[in-house]
Amino acid sequence: xxxxxxxxxxxxxxxxxxxxxxxxxxxxxxxxxxxxxxxxxxxxxxxxxxxxxxxxxxxxxxxxxxxxxxxxxxxxxxxxxxxxxxxxxxxxxxxxxxxxxxxxxxxxxxxxxxxxxxxxxxxxxxxxxxxxxxxxxxxxxxxxxxxxxxxxxxxxxxxxxxxxxxxxxxxxxxxxxxxxxxxxxxxxxxxxxxxxxxxxxxxxxxxxxxxxxxx
Numbered sequence: 001x002x003x004x005x006x007x008x009x010x011x012x013x014x015x016x017x018x019x020x021x022x023x024x025x026x027x028x029x030x031x032x033x034x035x036x037x038x039x040x041x042x043x044x045x046x047x048x049x050x051x052x053x054x055x056x057x058x059x060x061x062x063x064x065x066x067x068x069x070x071x072x073x074x075x076x077x078x079x080x081x082x083x084x085x086x087x088x089x090x091x092x093x094x095x096x097x098x099x100x101x102x103x104x105x106x107x108x109x110x111x112x113x114x115x116x117x118x119x120x121x122x123x124x125x126x127x128x129x130x131x132x133x134x135x136x137x138x139x140x141x142x143x144x145x146x147x148x149x150x151x152x153x154x155x156x157x158x159x160x161x162x163x164x165x166x167x168x169x170x171x172x173x174x175x176x177x178x179x180x181x182x183x184x185x186x187x188x189x190x191x192x193x194x195x196x197x198x199x200x201x202x203x204x205x206x207x208x209x210x211x212x213x214x215x
Contacts, residue, residue, distance in 0.1 A: 008035040009126040012053055014046040014069065015039075015061035015088070020111065024059055024088075027115045028122060043067025050076055050083060056126045057084045059118075060105070062096045070099045077104040077199075084125040086132075104202055107132030128170045129189075131201050149210040152195045159213075161188045166205050166214040 011028050013036065015021040021039050029036040037053040040046035042064045050058060058076065062069040073085050087105040089097050090112075097108060109121050109132075124130055154162065157178075164174045171189065175182045189201070198204040208214040 007033075009033055009057060009122060010035050010037045010053070010055045011057050011059060011122060012036075012038045012040065012046070012049055012055040012083070013059045014041075014043070014049075014064065014072070015059075016041050016064045017061070020061070024118065027118055028059075031119055034119070034122065041065075043069060043072030046072045047075060054081075055083050057086055057122050059086050059088060059122070060100075062087060062089050062100055068096070070096060070103050073100055073105050074103040086121055086125055101202060101206060104199060106130075106200075106202055129201065130170045131165070131168055131205050149207060151207060151211045151213055154192070154195065158188055158192055158195070161185065162192055162204065162208050163214060165189070165192075165201055166208045 011034055013021050013024045013028075015024065018041070021041065025036045025039060028034045037055050038049040040049045044066045046058065046060065046064075046069075047067075060069040060073060064072075069087060073087070076082050076085065084107070085105045086107045086109060087097070087100045088109050088111050089100075090110070100108070107121055107125050107130075109118060121132055124132060160178060161174060164177060169177070171182050171185045175185045178185070189204075192198070192204055193200070196204050196207045198207060205214075
């Protein structure tokens with residue numbers, strides 16, 4: 001069953017390959033709860049299109065002319081009320097993927113993924129507090145030379161929350177796992193972000209992997 005169409009998810013697709021761009025738009029636009037509000041063929045146009053259309057989610061290619069998806073992601077997320085960024089990539093072990101993660105991308109999807117995975121990823125990023133990236137990208141983060149980062153002192157409960165964040169769990173799922181309220185989890189996440197000097201959950205997950213806290 002599809003989610004309710006009462007609140008449409010506004011999506012913008014940025015990819016320099018017209019066939020890929022149109023394909024993603026066709027898949028997503030066919031869903032009753034998703035509206036394609038614009039498209040872009042490079043990072044500069046993506047910035048302009050986001051300012052014009054105010055999407056909830058941007059499906060962002062990594063390698064694009066004029067400005068790549070990494071710099072475009074970095075600039076978009078520096079602004080207030082930024083959209084969620086779903087990075088799509090051909091090669092999961094590309095160093096660009098790690099750079100996009102550091103830039104703040106909320107999720108990653110391989111271009112060879114199926115249509116259902118694309119739709120699910122967009123819905124998850126739009127509606128849930130979650131970081132999405134496949135196991136192959138976890139391995140990429142784990143192998144980076146920056147590994148060895150030191151975490152600040154965390155309480156036992158904060159450590160539990162960070163481990164669950166790194167597993168891609170939502171606030172509601174973490175609350176159920178720890179038998180606490182969602183508001184309590186939100187409070188722990190906010191404290192974690194402050195202690196880790198992390199802008200968002202993505203940055204907190206990076207810190208967890210780079211420090212060796214999570215394997």
